[in-house]
Amino acid sequence: MAEVSNNDLVQTEEEYEDDDGDDDVFDIMLNPGGDEGSSFRTRNDPSAPYQRTNVTERKGALDIRCTCLDVIHGLVSPDAEEFATIIVLNFRFDSRKTARRILAVNITLQFAPEQPGGPEPEVFRIAPYDSMVMVQxxxxxxxxxxxxxxxxxxxxxxxxxxxxxxxxxxxxxxxxDATKVIGSIDLLGRTYGNADSASWSLIENSTTKTGVPSTMRTAILLKRQDEEPFRCNFKIEAKVDPKSSMEKSFQRLFGGRPKDDPLLFDPQLPPTNKLQTYDLTALGSVDLSSLSGVTFQTVLDSAVKHI
Structure with missing residues (x-):
């Protein structure tokens, strides 16, 4: 069970616009009855606990979900003695009702050995990285x-x-004004050693009020000292419009705090190779930007048919 559970934190638009810190953020708990065994909890399959595809899924007036697209274990380079892992995650933020939107999202991923006391994976590179703007x-x-x-x-x-x-x-x-995307490599829970975390923030264009991008694909390159299993504890925070935060169905779906199981990774498993075929001896040379991306909306050009 995750030590740092996936918590969806929600803040109203008025609080968001006046917010100078985190004091006004309040928990929206995802369990309607407070039962940790609720179906809203995302668990690892007991028969195959490692590297699940469905990371988390929250559905309602606003959908928040994450899917693991690719997991590749190998070496940083042929002449290096360091092990490496590439993880590609796809995040979706969808509105199922008119005038409902997500104002901002904060995502945090923290990596640690599955068994306490082992060497910790290092977050070496991520994409998207740094501060970027879109739809200016x-x-x-x-x-x-x-x-x-x-x-x-x-x-x-x-x-x-x-x-x-x-x-x-x-x-x-x-x-x-513009929609902002910020990616960073962080050190959480301690003040020494290599970075163990990756985080992303999506912030809407406050002038147009069109919400955050609907899709973000992220790529992470980890360096590892051994071939032992490790895990990822994750947290998702969301700031939503006032109508969504007050809507009964939204409160029902986001009404408890589930403890989603952490993502577990086993370096002995074969590569998934869903997006491309990787050179397992040179994962450090993979262009992470080619695996990542941010999509504001998808337009179906072939929607009109002439008979």
Missing amino acids: TTQTEEKTTMAGVSLGAPPLAGVELGAELGWERSVNRETT
């Missing part, structure tokens, strides 16, 4: 300032006669 928008704002002096006669029969003299100043400025 520009708008013009006009600000008008007025100043004046009132000249008037003393009141006469309850009536004040006067005139206002002054000036008006208008200032135009262009502002830009």
Whole structure:
């Protein structure tokens, strides 16, 4: 069972816009009855516990899910004595109702040996990495300032006669906004050693209010010191619009805190090779950016048919 369980944390739009930290984030628990054995919990198959495909799945007015697409174990390079693993994960964030959206998502993956005390995997490279923008928008704002002096006669029969003299100043400025994607390699739970975690943040364009991208595919390259099994504890945080956070069906689905099983990995398992065929002796040379990507929306061009 995961020591760091998958918690979907939800924050309303008003709190999100006024948020200066994490104080206003509140838990949306995913178990409707508080029973840890609920069907909303994602578990490892007892007969085949390693490298499950369905990482997590939360369905409702807003869907949040993660799928493991590829797991490849091998070496960093032919002349190196370091072991390596490439993991490709696909995240989806979908709205099933009009005007429902996810404002921001934070994803954290932390790797550790399956048995405590063993050498920890190192998060060596990830993709997407660094801070990126997409769907950038520009708008013009006009600000008008007025100043004046009132000249008037003393009141006469309850009536004040006067005139206002002054000036008006208008200032135009262009502002830009964009959807943001941020990826980082982190060190969690300790202040020494190599990085053991990867994290991504998706933040909507606050001007257009179109939500976060619908799909993000991430790739991770781990360095390992041995061939022993290891695990990944994950956490997903979401900030949603007020209507979604208040909707009864959403509260029912996101009404408890399940402890999803961690992802377990066994370096002895063969490569999945779903996306491509990898050179198992040179995983360090794989271009992770070719395995990753962010999609805002998918358009079906062939939707119109002529008979």
